[in-house]
Amino acid sequence: MSQPTTLRDALLPGASTAPRARDATPAPTAPQLPLPGLSTATLVGLILLTALYLAFELAFNARLLDVVGGGASADDVHHIEISGRLLSGIAVALVVLQGLLTWRARCVRLGRAATPRMGVVLLLCGLIVGGVYLGLQQLVDGIVASRSTEFRRQALNITLIQQAIVDGRVQLTGMEQDAGLYARPEGKAFLALFPAMAASVQELDRKIEHAKLTLIAEHVGHQAGGIQGYYRSYQQAMDGVAKQWRDYSKLGSANVDVEAEVAKQHRKAWNDYLSDLGKRGWTPSTVPGAYEGRVRQSVRQRVPVPSDWDLRDEAGFRAAVDRKVRSRFHGQVPEVKVRGQRIAPGLSQAAFTAHPAVQAELRDQLKLPAGTSVPLSTDAEGFRRQLYDPMRMARARTEAAKYNAPLATFADGGSNAAHGLDATRAALVPPIALLCSLLGAIGHLGKLVYLLCKLALRLAARQIPAAVQPRLGGAILLVPFVLAAGIWTTLSHMDNSVTTSELYQTLTAQTLQRNQADDAQQQRSLPLAPAIVNALHVVAVGQGYAYPYNEHLRVHYLQGITFGYRPKD
Template sequence: MTDLIKPFWWRCLLLVLATLYLLPEAIFNAQLVSLVGLGTPSAEDLEHLEIYGRAVSGVGVALLLADFLPKAMVAKVGRGIISFIALLCLVWPVVFFGQKYAIEKTLIEPSTAEQRQFATYSAALRDALAINSIKVNDLDYNPEQLHSSENLTFLALFGGLLYSDAALSDNLEQDKRKIIAAFVQKKAYQDFDKHYKNYSQLYDELVVKYKAYADGSKKYNSTLASIGEREQGYWQQVEQEINSGWNKYQQAQKAHIAKASARAQKYGPKIYDYHHSIAKCRERYDKSSEKDRRNRCYEREAADYRSTILKAGIGYIEPDYWLIEEDVSVAENAAGTILMGVLTGGVYTALQAASLATGGDGGFKDKRYKYTDDPDHYQLRFLQHPNFHKMFVSETGYPFTIENLMAFRAHETTQKKLRAHFASKGLELDSNWNVDQRQAFANAVATKVTSEANAQWQSEMRKRGMSLEPNLSWVAFQLHPQIQAKIADRMGDLYVKNIRADWNKKNFKDKVLDPNIAKRTDKYLAMLNSSEGKFADGGEYAEYGKQALRSVIIPPISMSLSLFLICLTFSKLPLKLWQLIKPKQEKQPTTAVSVLQKLIMPALILIVPVMFVHNTFTEDDQSPVNYFLDKVDESSNPVFSYAIRWTLHAQPLLHPLGLKFEEKLHIYENFSPMSHALAKVDILRHGDASLSAEQQQRRQYLVEQKTKLTITTNPANATIRIMNIGPKYRPGMTLKTGAYDIQVSAPGYKTYRRWHQVDAGEQTLTIDLSN
């Protein structure tokens, strides 16, 4: 069936959808030309471009096939919409996955090591030509108009043209180093201002870091300088503790005397009564026949005394302790002897003599004892009792008998209390330190303050993920290994050993850029000059070679296909519009005429650009471009050669239009989140298919090329995310080697987000957040 007999609404819908489809397809076409035409794109940019193009082309193919849906499937609106959605769901995955599968399985994976190595060289030459670091004889290439549509189209296809000439590598072998060196140098010098701007930003960042570091050093030095002042402050505490302790001691003495006085008032009369009662017992039962009654009287009074004195709280005290002791003089003893001798008629004197002869005292006494009811006597005896003294020691730690401040100051208990007090303040004194050792005290204070300064310094360094010593000069700060490591992470490939952030432009060129040019040249040449085996599956440069092959083969294919779809769709729009508005014809055209009508425009699209559109690069039959196109004929087939020639002529017409669409609509830019999502699906689509023995070996190699990534950062509560993958980050997680969009955030810090290239093996990234 033809569109002429399909419902009007269906033809209107296809016209609108086809018109809308042209917008994203034209944008893809323009982005492809611009991106590849300026040199080999990064893996991330190429992936985004590729997925976007495949997604759009899937829609384009579905729209083309929608023209061929039978009338019965679109007779009604509901049925037609369902039919179109079903067609889209069927066609879009086939086109989206099929394009990659076809290219990977037919061109990339089966490629030989030689093809990959040569593709790498072709990509390098294309990039060199893109920045005008090499000249191709007779090639009318105007580098001043690098961003012109014609130039970008030519450069986007140039890698594929170079790749078509198998003899090119041999012809340029002797000039290989010169070509690569010129390319690397021109690229580096071309980006000099950008590199130096980034380098200048590094200087600004380091200045901020050093200012914070210098402020920390100043604070550290200030803390150390305060040791003398801190020692004076601590020593004032020594004096305050001693004076305060002496005051407390005196208060404790007064309280102790008050306790003794209270006991004297309470127990003194009872003690007096005891001694008085004992005397009464002696008087009442003084006869020898009343001895037993006297003893029982003594026992009763002794029991009452014991019960009473224990209540005083200092244990049992012998009753004699309370007696008043008096000395008896010789004269008093002699007068007593004479008096008793007279009164007894000499009997007492004879008895004295007998007592002395037998070893007795002869009645002569040195001491005399008596008791009293004076409270002051009992207060003094309480204070003098050892148990009462022990009670004071247990309460205060000091004896009751310290008489002055000097004795209190020198007492060992005072030294212990001082040591304990300062230990609670973090000031450790030797176990045998005493208050007379002022220098030892000063040394302990110096040790404490120094330890505090070091701890504070180390804490600040840990917050910044560093362990620098204080007081480094600006130069020494920059050259410190930890700062150099941060600079290296910041500068990437441009880093050179012992780089400084304060070099001027000349120093930057001489010490950074030029050494990097030499290093990159050597690295590039080492890869190009390496044996083909390193580009074979499992080799060191296998994946790099495949990527280079993609960058030289895919752009011509994608550009030609995209351009053809655009032109084909665009060519059908006038016919579709005319079929909507033209009057109905009674006679329908024959099938042959109808087919002819549909084929005329595609044929014109394929012929007119090559025949009538002027192109600088193909107008001369002897030009290098025509030479390369002939090589394409020889290496592949005339159809592919014509497709490239047609693209060279047709593409410059469409490129500016696609750029304008993107400038206004930002479709390509806003597709980025969808691109990441489709990339995950893309990986899953091909990751679990059954593998042959050769594919198993290749997959094993890819596993070996994985990395274990750990990210360290200064805030302990930082959130780490890898934005271009699905799984959550965890330390030591296994990833494929490649570029990753890493974001680190934490409360109170600026969020960090940057792409990092992660190589094979165990890798650790240190990312410090700034406040």
């Protein structure tokens, strides 16, 4: 029996009904490329942008450590904060840019009409930079403003100690007694973390009370440039007085003429007055009351005494003569005045310098307490005893009132609120910024390695079996997380001269204890205390290893970019 005719036989008469032999080799399959839709050029562009950002982030990280190690002022913290927020905005924008470019490329590949334009993508990234910048500003401001009045006052005292450590004016018990420690990266990292850790010390104000005035006085001296810097200020002030005296001495002859004329006219006018009264047998004290007005009117025709002038008032009479004579010389003979007081003519430079008005001006310039006498010249010991030490202690006593002020004055609207907020910002911003910078650097380093792996997989796609490519593409997604976790875990188990010190261990224990109490009070299901202590440890260790490379990058490859901070000489 014949086989039934197939549909193919009916449609194509004469075609062979024998079954086709299966091909020996399968048709080639197009390789599945990693990161679908993104071109190699786009990948390279993302790699370059990420590497460029990473360079600036690492350089910023080094500069941030310099801010702390150099004794950060409120202005320094403000400027470095601006750079940090901007870099954080760029970091987030780069992550979003990669996602948007991937989405855009996929839309183009699938032929979708609603494909976002490149200009829209870039505009969105710019908005993200601005949004993150403002968001971080609000976040930091919120953290600073939310601190209690007790924390604000404590931060003021902590930053005082921190500055003393930076200046080398105090040694911390339990810390390596190495003069160069705080100039090294691990020492600078400890200084950055010190305020956040010291805030956990119970009754810190009481514990430093006995040394507070000395610390403040030394801080005042440091702000003045030390004894040498203050001596330069003294020299500048005395140079100004010497110039005043030279100008004054040039006018000496003219001033003597005026003074002589005043004395001459006073004697003549007073003698004439007495002579007129004597003709009637009167003296200034015996003029009958009925005639006082007539006598006064007669005197006023020659001397501009007040209408209620007492006939016995020779000083007022002389003052009226003085005004009359000087009005005649007005505009012709200049006078030397200091702080509104006329300086008598003919004084030597020493006498001119000793004049009360000149001394008052010098005290203001040199910030000296009232009653201090500023000598024309002095030796080193006399300068310290007469000027430098009185200036330091007077200003220290004034400043101490701020450090010991009642807690209520640190509340919003209080007299010390601004000081407390500045100190809180100086205490909290550097450690937060260091942690965020370290996280950003680790995260984008992982992202850079991920993109490089993507590029390598793209370039080697034709040599890799198609079945393996999807698994490799999924595996490299784990690269950033594995790298970040590996770095963090490694740093968590490493130590340096700071983290092994007795003081660091004590502060860490108190920080853990205080944050555990906060966890219990807030009833947190996920305790923050261990995470906070671990983050402090990672920053303390990581900065010590990373700083030399980051600083080399900043100085030699980024033209010494300052990020708004310039150390004071």
